[in-house]
Amino acid sequence: MTAQIIDGKAFSAKVRGQVAEHVTRLKADHGLTPGLAVVLVGEDPASQVYVRSKGKQTIEAGMASFEHKLDASTSEADLLALIDQLNTDPAVHGILVQLPLPDHLDEALVINSIAPEKDVDGFHISNVGLLATGQKSMVPCTPLGCLMLLRDQLGNLSGLNAVVIGRSNIVGKPMAQLLLRDSCTVTIAHSRTKDLAAVVRGADIVVAAVGRPEFVPGDWLKPGATVIDVGINRLDAPEKGEGKTRLVGDVDFASASEVAGAITPVPGGVGPMTIACLLANTVTACCRANGIAEPEGLTA
Numbered sequence: 001m002t003a004q005i006i007d008g009k010a011f012s013a014k015v016r017g018q019v020a021e022h023v024t025r026l027k028a029d030h031g032l033t034p035g036l037a038v039v040l041v042g043e044d045p046a047s048q049v050y051v052r053s054k055g056k057q058t059i060e061a062g063m064a065s066f067e068h069k070l071d072a073s074t075s076e077a078d079l080l081a082l083i084d085q086l087n088t089d090p091a092v093h094g095i096l097v098q099l100p101l102p103d104h105l106d107e108a109l110v111i112n113s114i115a116p117e118k119d120v121d122g123f124h125i126s127n128v129g130l131l132a133t134g135q136k137s138m139v140p141c142t143p144l145g146c147l148m149l150l151r152d153q154l155g156n157l158s159g160l161n162a163v164v165i166g167r168s169n170i171v172g173k174p175m176a177q178l179l180l181r182d183s184c185t186v187t188i189a190h191s192r193t194k195d196l197a198a199v200v201r202g203a204d205i206v207v208a209a210v211g212r213p214e215f216v217p218g219d220w221l222k223p224g225a226t227v228i229d230v231g232i233n234r235l236d237a238p239e240k241g242e243g244k245t246r247l248v249g250d251v252d253f254a255s256a257s258e259v260a261g262a263i264t265p266v267p268g269g270v271g272p273m274t275i276a277c278l279l280a281n282t283v284t285a286c287c288r289a290n291g292i293a294e295p296e297g298l299t300a
């Protein structure tokens with residue numbers, strides 16, 4: 001079997017198009033321009049690439065982009081003061097603090113200082129609790145993007161066996177919550193899971209968020225399974241020239257695409273969906289802040 005390729009790049013363009021339409025309407029009908037503030041502490045090159053790409057796509061969707069680049073040695077007090085300022089700025093509807101933060105900064109403290117209604121990452125403890133209890137919240141972008149792809153691919157997810165590999169607060173746990181809400185039977189696997197191959201073999205849906213290049217081989221998969229590869233791993237690629245690199249996921253694409261029914265590629269799968277969902281969340285936050293009916297189809 002050769003798997004169908006789930007085109008996250010094309011799907012994300014569709015989502016961004018919908019976002020842009022809502023932005024046009026918010027401007028015309030309400031005089032509002034949704035604004036997204038992105039805070040980057042330090043000079044991690046990968047983070048800089050993402051932040052640049054977020055800023056570009058924010059502007060392309062007609063929204064306002066505010067970028068705050070702080071020195072790696074920025075004190076916690078200074079960072080918290082900036083967040084406080086963004087929390088009260090009416091032009092800012094969404095705030096994203098790029099993770100990971102330098103070691104001297106308390107990640108939980110920083111994230112929980114963002115106003116929950118502006119927390120477009122959905123990482124604030126209030127949003128985590130709201131999602132877990134089935135209430136309206138901001139939903140983390142990467143899991144939301146994965147869910148959109150799965151619903152588009154499979155329609156109703158009810159009763160399907162889903163295995164999420166990884167239990168991080170930013171991907172694995174919220175992904176499991178969303179799948180549970182769509183009535184999947186959810187297993188969360190992690191580094192202590194026994195016989196992961198057997199666990200994965202029972203899954204109709206596999207979401208891999210492990211952070212290990214090409215970790216899941218095709219022979220772990222149930223034939224026909226739908227595979228969502230969240231992993232972003234940069235490997236050296238001397239065959240492409242000196243100093244060149246290539247991106248690979250957490251799934252061994254070559255062998256997995258022989259067994260799976262459908263699979264997301266890396267790049268061009270989940271990554272672009274993450275940014276599209278960030279823009280969608282910013283529009284949602286802008287609507288909620290102004291008592292305007294929020295767009296359907298852009299939230300989970």
Ligand SMILES: NC(=O)C1=CN([C@@H]2O[C@H](COP(=O)(O)OP(=O)(O)OC[C@H]3O[C@@H](n4cnc5c(N)ncnc54)[C@H](OP(=O)(O)O)[C@@H]3O)[C@@H](O)[C@H]2O)C=CC1
Pocket residue numbers: 142165166167168169170171172189190191192193196209210211212230231232233250270271274
């Ligand atoms: N496409 C996108 O938009 C995004 C992509 N990513 C990518 O997704 C991947 C995961 O990110 P993130 O969740 O932040 O990563 P973390 O490092 O926070 O979590 C990785 C998880 O994988 C588990 N794990 C590690 N080794 C194994 C193993 N041998 N067997 C089973 N489970 C294992 C860990 O288990 P344990 O808890 O036991 O240690 C942990 O729960 C990365 O490649 C990251 O770059 C992340 C965010 C967004």
Ligand SMILES: Nc1nc(=O)c2c([nH]1)NC[C@@H]1CN(c3ccc(C(=O)N[C@@H](CCC(=O)O)C(=O)O)cc3)C=[N+]21
Pocket residue numbers: 049050096097098099100121141142232247266267268269270271272274275
């Ligand atoms: N507060 C916070 N929120 C995040 O959502 C967040 C974060 N911190 N820290 C880092 C991770 C990672 N992440 C990605 C976003 C887009 C792509 C993406 O667009 N990837 C392209 C390729 C990009 C490339 O070529 O490097 C693709 O997969 O096609 C990847 C990864 C968001 N993250």
